[in-house]
Amino acid sequence: MTATLPTVLEEILGEIAATCGEASEVPDELLLALKFIFGPSAIQALDLVDRRSVTRVSSPSGRTIYQVLGSSGKVYVCFASCHYCSCPAFAFSVLRKSDSLLCKHLLATYLSLATGLCQDLSVSNEQLSGLLLAEEDQEQA
Amino acid sequence: MEDTAPHYTPSLEKSRGIIAHWGAGLDKRWAPLASSLSELSLSQWNVFKREGLAQSNALIGRVSSAERGLRAGMEALQQLLSPGAGVGREGCATGEGTGLLLLGEPGSGKTALLFAAALVAAGEGRGPVLFVARRALQSLPPGWKAGAARDPLKLQKIHFLYPPSLRELLQLLSSMHERAAQPPSLLLLDGIDEYLAETSGAQACAHLAALLVDTAAHFSGCSGSGCGLLVTMRGPAEAEPEAASLQLTVLQRYLPTCLWLELEPPDLAAAWPQDSEQCFRARLSSGPGFPKQEWSLSFGHDGEMAISQVSCQASQHPSQKAEPSSPS
Numbered sequence: 188m189t190a191t192l193p194t195v196l197e198e199i200l201g202e203i204a205a206t207c208g209e210a211s212e213v214p215d216e217l218l219l220a221l222k223f224i225f226g227p228s229a230i231q232a233l234d235l236v237d238r239r240s241v242t243r244v245s246s247p248s249g250r251t252i253y254q255v256l257g258s259s260g261k262v263y264v265c266f267a268s269c270h271y272c273s274c275p276a277f278a279f280s281v282l283r284k285s286d287s288l289l290c291k292h293l294l295a296t297y298l299s300l301a302t303g304l305c306q307d308l309s310v311s312n313e314q315l316s317g318l319l320l321a322e323e324d325q326e327q328a
Numbered sequence: 329m330e331d332t333a334p335h336y337t338p339s340l341e342k343s344r345g346i347i348a349h350w351g352a353g354l355d356k357r358w359a360p361l362a363s364s365l366s367e368l369s370l371s372q373w374n375v376f377k378r379e380g381l382a383q384s385n386a387l388i389g390r391v392s393s394a395e396r397g398l399r400a401g402m403e404a405l406q407q408l409l410s411p412g413a414g415v416g417r418e419g420c421a422t423g424e425g426t427g428l429l430l431l432g433e434p435g436s437g438k439t440a441l442l443f444a445a446a447l448v449a450a451g452e453g454r455g456p457v458l459f460v461a462r463r464a465l466q467s468l469p470p471g472w473k474a475g476a477a478r479d480p481l482k483l484q485k486i487h488f489l490y491p492p493s494l495r496e497l498l499q500l501l502s503s504m505h506e507r508a509a510q511p512p513s514l515l516l517l518d519g520i521d522e523y524l525a526e527t528s529g530a531q532a533c534a535h536l537a538a539l540l541v542d543t544a545a546h547f548s549g550c551s552g553s554g555c556g557l558l559v560t561m562r563g564p565a566e567a568e569p570e571a572a573s574l575q576l577t578v579l580q581r582y583l584p585t586c587l588w589l590e591l592e593p594p595d596l597a598a599a600w601p602q603d604s605e606q607c608f609r610a611r612l613s614s615g616p617g618f619p620k621q622e623w624s625l626s627f628g629h630d631g632e633m634a635i636s637q638v639s640c641q642a643s644q645h646p647s648q649k650a651e652p653s654s655p656s
C-alpha cells in the first residue's frame with residue numbers, strides 16, 4: 188500500500204506490524220490509540236480483521252485490489268494506492284461530509300496488512316478489471 | 329455512522345500523558361505527534377475533542393502542507409516538462425502521488441500544456457504516452473505542430489484515446505492493465521469535467537479519480553521509472569453549483585497538487601520575446617485563502633517552453649524575470 192496516510196496512523200500501523208509478529212495480537216496501548224483516533228470505527232475494523240474479512244486480490248498483470256466482506260455480507264472494494272472504498276459510508280462520511288478520515292473497510296485493510304492477516308486470491312486480468320470497475324455498485328453512485 | 333457509541337474523548341492533560349507515555353515507552357517516532365499535540369490551541373483542542381485526533385491532525389497539517397503545496401505544483405509541472413528529468417520518478421520513491429491537476433477557463437492553455445508534456449515524455453525513450461480526451465481536438469495548440477513535425481517518431485509514441493462517456497472512460501481505465509505491452513510513461517486526461525458533468529455523485533467522482541491514481545501507480549510499479557498523471561479540468565466559475573464544487577473537493581483528495589492557469593493579459597504578453605506565440609500565467613494555489621505564487625509560461629514557434637516566476641511585487645513586469653537569453 189502506498190496511499191498517503193496521516194502520520195499518526197502510519198506510526199500506529201508500523202508499531203502494530205513491528206510488535207504483532209506471530210502472535211497476531213495488537214498491544215493494548217495501540218488499540219487505545221486506534222480507538223482514540225477512529226472512535227467506534229476502530230472496533231468495527233478490528234472485528235473485520237478478526238473475521239479475516241480482507242482479501243488481497245491480484246492478477247497476472249500485477250494489478251492489485253482489496254476486497255472487504257462487510258458485516259452486512261456485502262463485499263466492498265478498496266483500492267491499493269489511494270483511499271477509495273465502494274461503500275456508502277465512505278461516500279457519505281469521508282467524501283461528502285469530510286468528518287471521518289477512513290471508513291472501517293479501509294481501516295480494516297490497513298490493519299490486516301499490518302498484522303499479516305490478509306487473505307490472498309488470484310484472478311484473471313479480466314476479472315480484476317471487473318472488480319476495479321465495480322459494476323455491481325453502479326446504482327449507488 | 330450506524331454506531332452511536334460515544335467517541336473516546338479523554339481530557340487534554342490525560343491525552344498528553346498517554347502520548348508522552350507512548351513517546352517514552354515505544355519509539356522515538358512518536359515524538360512529532362506528542363509535540364504537535366502539546367502545541368494545540370484551545371480551539372484546536374475543542375475540534376480535537378469533537379472530531380477526534382484525525383481531524384486536528386489534518387488541521388495542524390494544513391498550514392505546513394499549504395506551504396509545501398505552493399512549490400509542489402510547479403515542481404511537478406517542471407518535472408513533467410523537463411526532458412530527462414523522469415516523470416514522477418521522485419514521487420514513486422517516496423510513495424507520494426505523482427498526479428497533477430491543471431485548472432483553468434477554456435482557452436487558458438490547459439490542453440497546450442498537456443501536449444507539451446506529451447511531447448517531452450514521448451521524447452524520453454521510455455514508454456508510450458496515453459492521451460485521453462472525450463473527443464478529438466479541433467485544432468492543435470500553438471507550437472505543437474512544429475514540434476511534432478520536427479520529430480515524427482515522438483508523435484507515434486503518443487496514443488490518443490477518446491472514450492465518449494464516463495462509463496467507457498471507467499472501463500478503459502479498469503482494463504488498461506490487461507494489454508499494456510509496455511507501461512506508459514505518462515497518463516493524460518484532458519477535460520475531466522466533461523465526464524463528471526454526467527454525474528452529480530461524490531462516489532462516482534472519487535471512483536474515477538481513484539482509478540486514475542491507481543492506474544498510474546500500477547504502471548509506475550511495472551516500469552520502475554514512474555508513470556506521471558496529468559488531469560485538466562475547467563476551473564470552477566464564480567457562481568458554482570454545489571455538485572461541481574463538491575466534485576472539485578473530491579478530486580483534490582486524489583490529486584492534491586494543482587495549478588491554476590490563467591491566460592496572460594495581452595499587454596503583459598507583449599512584453600515577452602517576439603518569437604513567443606503564446607504566454608500562459610500559472611497561478612499556483614494550494615487552497616482558498618493561502619498565498620499564491622505566479623509563474624509565466626511561454627511557448628515559442630518550435631514548441632519550446634520557458635518558465636519564469638513572477639514575483640509578487642513586480643507582477644506587472646514578468647519579462648524582467650524572463651529568460652536572459654532573449655536579445656534586444
Ligand SMILES: [Zn+2]
Nearest residue numbers: 272274290292
Ligand atoms: Zn468502506
